[in-house]
Amino acid sequence: MSELHRIDLMRRLVARLSDEAVVAGIGNTNFDLFAAGHRPQNFYMLGSMGLAFPIALGVALAQPKRRVIGIEGDGSLLMNLGCLATIGMIAPANLTLLVMDNASYQITGVQPTATARSSDLVEIARGAGIRRSDWARDEDGFERLLAAALAETGPALIAARIDRSAAVAEPERDPPQIRDRFMRAIGSK
């Protein structure tokens, strides 16, 4: 399985989006989403490590007709693996999960995570009850899995091994603005 370029993958995601809500976890995950092209339907986290998927689940439950995408890094997901069990149990039809796995806590100095040696987040997600969980092994695979996940009834999880290239842009750290803009963009305010 090759390492995919992190921002290239995020650009491929954003290119497919229209009115979907996207919740992106802390650090490089939401930096990359912002860098790939800001949209008001993006929610950028500034803390609460590990809660991107739970927040996305909440949005998906509140708006069952809207596709919701959660994006999380491997370190963040490892902090809160239980959320995969909850999502598997609830099985929301409109939720797609994307795991950007660089096998490290990159932002704090590239300390290796458990996925560097032993853990497989796709196997964990399947075991947690999200049966449609797959590795995107190359760019074409990512495109194919993403197209299927966005078109079909969910939930689905796509994970990709990504490189550790540096972030190229960061959203403004203004939480009420991020939240207000997000709510207006998805019609709840």
Added chain:
Amino acid sequence: MPSASTDAWHDVVLATLKNNDVRLTTYVPDKVLIPLIDGVHADPFFTAFTATREEEAIGICAGAWMGGMRGVVMMQTSGFGNVPNALASLAVAYQIPVILLVSERGAFGEFNIGQVWSSRVVAPVCDALGIVHHTLERLDTLEFVLDRSIKQAVATQAPVAFVLSPLLTGGKVFGA
């Protein structure tokens, strides 16, 4: 105003949640919460399910609020010890009115020493974060405090915490 309600405390809580359109209930179970848990599962008005951790439940309710659905998180005082970062960096920082219902252990005849100190973190953490919190002890003021405080949380875009005292619920006693 305080009223001489003859309903049980959990009936008042459920009715007040419904009257305020609080539809999503996600929780980590607790024995005192059983009538609330059973009540939200029995009523199709509510979307109810367990979360694996309390901060996960806060994330779910925060997302639901941003999507247009009000939510409440139910937990035990020991579980509140898991949530300060989720409250600080999500609910408080982003101004999201997550509603917390916390069943109080560790007081009035607690038999498990492991519950005692964890129960004492609730008020100091709320105070440190500027989160409005009320200890619910009396049936006659229960509906007033809950209803007004939920409305205030929504209007001011701020989380709110309610501690369900054994004085109201009877609590959990040894052997129960």
